[in-house]
Amino acid sequence: MLMTDFIILVLGIAVLFYVLLGGADFGAGIVELLTGKRGIDTISKAIAPVWEANHIWLILAVVILFNGFPLVYTTLTTYLHIPLFIILLGIIFRGTAFTFRYYDTVKDNMYKYYTQLFRISSLLTPFFLGVILGAIMLGKIPSQVDGTFYEIFIAPWLNLFSFTTGIFLTLLFGWLAAIYLLGEARDDESFQTFAKTSRTFFVLLIVSGLSVFLVAEMYELNFFSRFLHSSVAIGCVLVATAIIPFLWAGIRHRNNLLTRFLASVQTACILTGWFAIQFPVMIYLADGTALTIQNSQAPERTMSLLVYALVAGILLIFPAFYYLFKVFKFSQNKQS
Amino acid sequence: MDDFLAARLQMTVSFVFHIVFACIGMTMPWLMFVAELKWIKTGRKVYQDLSKAWARGVAIFFAVGAVSGTVLSFELGLLWPKFMEHAGAIIGMPFSWEGTAFFLEAIALGIFLYGRNRVNKRIHLISGLVVGIAGVVSGIFVIAANAWMNSPSGFDWVNGQAINIDPIKAMFNNAWFQQALHMTIAAFASTSFAVAGVHAFMLLRHKGNEFHRGAIRIALAFGAVAAILQPISGDISAKNVAKLQPAKLAAMESLFKTSKPAALVIGGIPDEEKEEVKYGIHIPHLLSFLAHGDLNAEVEGLDKTSKENWPPVVIVHFAFQIMVFMGMLMMGAGILFLIFNFKWKENLDKRWWLKLLVWLTPVGFIAVEAGWIVTEVGRQPWIIYGIMKTKDAVTPMPGVQYPFYLITLIYLVLTFLVILLMRRQIFAVHMNSQNINAHD
Ligand code: HDD
Ligand code: HEM
Ligand code: HEM
Numbered sequence: 110m111l112m113t114d115f116i117i118l119v120l121g122i123a124v125l126f127y128v129l130l131g132g133a134d135f136g137a138g139i140v141e142l143l144t145g146k147r148g149i150d151t152i153s154k155a156i157a158p159v160w161e162a163n164h165i166w167l168i169l170a171v172v173i174l175f176n177g178f179p180l181v182y183t184t185l186t187t188y189l190h191i192p193l194f195i196i197l198l199g200i201i202f203r204g205t206a207f208t209f210r211y212y213d214t215v216k217d218n219m220y221k222y223y224t225q226l227f228r229i230s231s232l233l234t235p236f237f238l239g240v241i242l243g244a245i246m247l248g249k250i251p252s253q254v255d256g257t258f259y260e261i262f263i264a265p266w267l268n269l270f271s272f273t274t275g276i277f278l279t280l281l282f283g284w285l286a287a288i289y290l291l292g293e294a295r296d297d298e299s300f301q302t303f304a305k306t307s308r309t310f311f312v313l314l315i316v317s318g319l320s321v322f323l324v325a326e327m328y329e330l331n332f333f334s335r336f337l338h339s340s341v342a343i344g345c346v347l348v349a350t351a352i353i354p355f356l357w358a359g360i361r362h363r364n365n366l367l368t369r370f371l372a373s374v375q376t377a378c379i380l381t382g383w384f385a386i387q388f389p390v391m392i393y394l395a396d397g398t399a400l401t402i403q404n405s406q407a408p409e410r411t412m413s414l415l416v417y418a419l420v421a422g423i424l425l426i427f428p429a430f431y432y433l434f435k436v437f438k439f440s441q442n443k444q445s
Numbered sequence: 446m447d448d449f450l451a452a453r454l455q456m457t458v459s460f461v462f463h464i465v466f467a468c469i470g471m472t473m474p475w476l477m478f479v480a481e482l483k484w485i486k487t488g489r490k491v492y493q494d495l496s497k498a499w500a501r502g503v504a505i506f507f508a509v510g511a512v513s514g515t516v517l518s519f520e521l522g523l524l525w526p527k528f529m530e531h532a533g534a535i536i537g538m539p540f541s542w543e544g545t546a547f548f549l550e551a552i553a554l555g556i557f558l559y560g561r562n563r564v565n566k567r568i569h570l571i572s573g574l575v576v577g578i579a580g581v582v583s584g585i586f587v588i589a590a591n592a593w594m595n596s597p598s599g600f601d602w603v604n605g606q607a608i609n610i611d612p613i614k615a616m617f618n619n620a621w622f623q624q625a626l627h628m629t630i631a632a633f634a635s636t637s638f639a640v641a642g643v644h645a646f647m648l649l650r651h652k653g654n655e656f657h658r659g660a661i662r663i664a665l666a667f668g669a670v671a672a673i674l675q676p677i678s679g680d681i682s683a684k685n686v687a688k689l690q691p692a693k694l695a696a697m698e699s700l701f702k703t704s705k706p707a708a709l710v711i712g713g714i715p716d717e718e719k720e721e722v723k724y725g726i727h728i729p730h731l732l733s734f735l736a737h738g739d740l741n742a743e744v745e746g747l748d749k750t751s752k753e754n755w756p757p758v759v760i761v762h763f764a765f766q767i768m769v770f771m772g773m774l775m776m777g778a779g780i781l782f783l784i785f786n787f788k789w790k791e792n793l794d795k796r797w798w799l800k801l802l803v804w805l806t807p808v809g810f811i812a813v814e815a816g817w818i819v820t821e822v823g824r825q826p827w828i829i830y831g832i833m834k835t836k837d838a839v840t841p842m843p844g845v846q847y848p849f850y851l852i853t854l855i856y857l858v859l860t861f862l863v864i865l866l867m868r869r870q871i872f873a874v875h876m877n878s879q880n881i882n883a884h885d
Contacts, residue, residue, distance in 0.1 A: 157559060158555040158556075158558070158559035158560070159555060161507065161508065161511055161551040161554065161555065162548065162551040162552045162555055164511060164515070164551075165544070165547050165548050165551055167515070168514075168515060168518060168544055168547060169544045169548070171518050171519065172518070172537065172540045172541050172543075172544045173541070175521070175522065175529055175533040175537055175540070176533055176534065176537020176538065176540060176541050177534075177537070179529060179530050179531070179532075179533030179534050179537070180530060182522050182529060182533060183522055183526040183527075183529050183530045183533075185522070186519065186522030186523045186526055186529070186840075187522075187526045187840060187841065187842070190523055190840065190842050193519055193523060194523065194848050196519075197515070197516050197519055197520075198851070198855070200512055200515055200516070201512045201513070201516065201855060201859075204508050204509075204511060204512040205508060205509055205512060205859060205862070207508075208504065208505055208508035208509075209505070209862060209866060212501060212504060212505050212866065212870075213866060213869065215869055215873075254841040258843060258844075262842055407533070407534035407537070407610075408534060408608075408610050410610055410611060410612065411534040411535070411537065411538070411610055411612055414538050414612050414613065415537070415538065415541055418538060418541040418542055418545070419541070421545065422541070422542075422544065422545035422548070425545055425548075425549060426545060426548045426549070426552075429548070429549055429552045429553070430548075430552060432552070432556075433552045433555050433556060436556060436560055436563050436564060437555070437559065437560075437563070
């Protein structure tokens, strides 16, 4: 049991870091949609050294899923084949377009196409990631292949609720990126641009968060009551709300390290709150049952070896990651 | 197109694409490391230029390698959910170790590519080494998973369920060592020869250029050693395949009838209907020797396997012949390089030698793709050898041909773009060799 909890904890951390770091890289593309030319240089320089490392959190999450919870992984890949495939397209286009744009030695028409592709895929991928999160909560995923193509492979994710969570996640990524970019801005004008963008995203984010709850009521998911019954979830909301004034102050005083930290804590609160009301379910199924942490985990021997691998991995990865960010992110802050 | 075929083709396209970037990702960090080391040791600026120029190329290859690898980690489930449902718990372990290796690789790469002016020289050099080691280690881990498909172990298969799972036994299965060795050497051989070929092409245009001469020397030092070791490692592989998957070996050699002693067939066109090989050159006793180390040993033919479980003989046979032929070419060139390097050094600048290197540019990668076709197609109809058929593992979703068309189209476009970008990089080095790392 303890082993499983540890693995779930690492899975949660991987998801959190993917949202905080990888998500912000996607968000940067979304921000670029709004700021246009002015943002490109800052954004390119900010992402280039770290996006590949940030991206691995996703791979870690996938590996934990198919090693520790193979049934969860195959259920997702079977019934959510289509949105997952769209995410893959987004990942391909985002990564390659960004790198090609950054490294091309000649600036011609291709540059424009790379830029378009980078921005569109930065928008598409988070949206469909959110759609998948919505589908996991909604409980329309079948437990066996039985029914029409639409019922099995489309309806579980093509619905209002999943789209609402998709929009929420997109806005979250965009907002995070705008906040992080404050620290990368080299001049006053771009700082103001990013500050304005972050405010816009924040307002939209709150509206969209509320609509997730409202739509959930329409689908009778009882989010409100499940929320009120979880002290962890309530705590998360309180902390996230309490942080807001400090965040504004941080932006005003241009304390970039503080704003980054506070925005990350808020995001962590949102995710933890969601984990708290989802736990211990991994996927809600259409027949009323669910794949839970307990009933979908791999045999004990596999789990214990996974624990060793994760512990060793964490001991190696975290110091290295800290060093990477020290070289490229924290030190930059001091210079500016 | 039927869904099963589409799924197999999509897998094939994805791997054929990814493996090129994987080979480059395992090898280039080592070449850059040596260039960097030479720069520190000799103080000659060409070596630093070389390391910087290579680094710019590597960043592009890495990005494409990372995204195509991510695609694979999803495709295993998107296309073969029944396989992953069972295999996940058994061979997930090497993948989880691989995850750690990827992390270190990506972090060290960030420091190596972008940190030249931010960290000190020693840390910069070490980060290059870490990229190289992590790349090779991650390759070895994935191979463990593939080797397990060829030689499943570490579980008991009872009524269509895996029980008594032991991931450690599964990882160190009987095919693991031979495949990991052969693949790692293949990565070095293929990438090094390709790099040498590109620089030889440029050297033909810019006679006596020290930059390209240095590049060729570093690349071929790796390439020659790898190319000479590869047939030895291939022989180890063949002996193991003879033991573990006799039907695959029989298909590789087009041996329809169990024979004692068995002759080696070189070339020829196998005919699955008539169960014979047309036009091949037969060398008596040699196959017995190659497969079992004994000139008179019996070699199991396809007749020992019921026909519905035969792999596609023609494809496997041709792929194997191509791999071995390419291997022989590279070994020959490798031996020549070593001879010239110790004696008759002047030959290394001769036009015929540079032209030969240009011709050999794609040879290693052709061998890699052919080798994988031998391994994967030769395992058919099994996805887990002797345990699960590939057709039973395929996704229940209809319409797989559409993602297949899309992925194929995208990878074709990406291939085109990567080639275009590389061309531009290579020519930019010449137009402006001081300014090649504008982003530092
Ligand atoms: C530079 C590339 C290269 C070269 C020159 C060779 N190979 Fe190879 N071969 C590969 C690259 C490769 C590969 C792509 O890396 C494979 C696919 C799976 C593997 O482990 O290695 C492979 C597989 C492979 C297999 C099947 C292993 C299995 O299914 O488990 C055999 C029997 C050989 N090789 C034998 C040889 C021989 C006798 C060679 C003599 C010259 C040779 N290879 C040259
Ligand atoms: C860990 C490594 C690998 C795993 C887990 C893996 C897995 C698979 C799976 C599940 C299939 C589908 C079943 C089949 O049709 O055989 C497949 C097919 C295939 N894979 Fe691999 N593979 C691995 C490595 C590679 C690599 C590196 C290549 C080389 C490019 C490759 C080339 C192919 C090809 C050509 C097929 C199609 C075989 C056919 O026509 O049926 N594989 N592989
Ligand atoms: C089932 C098969 C495979 C899966 C799921 C897979 C997965 C991945 C993933 C997720 C990445 C991106 C990691 C990063 O960003 O650095 C990657 C890259 C890489 N893969 Fe694969 N891979 C497979 C097959 C192979 C094989 C057969 C090899 C070679 C032996 C290989 C070697 C590499 C290497 C060296 C990289 C580093 C990135 C690069 O060099 O571009 N992979 N792979």
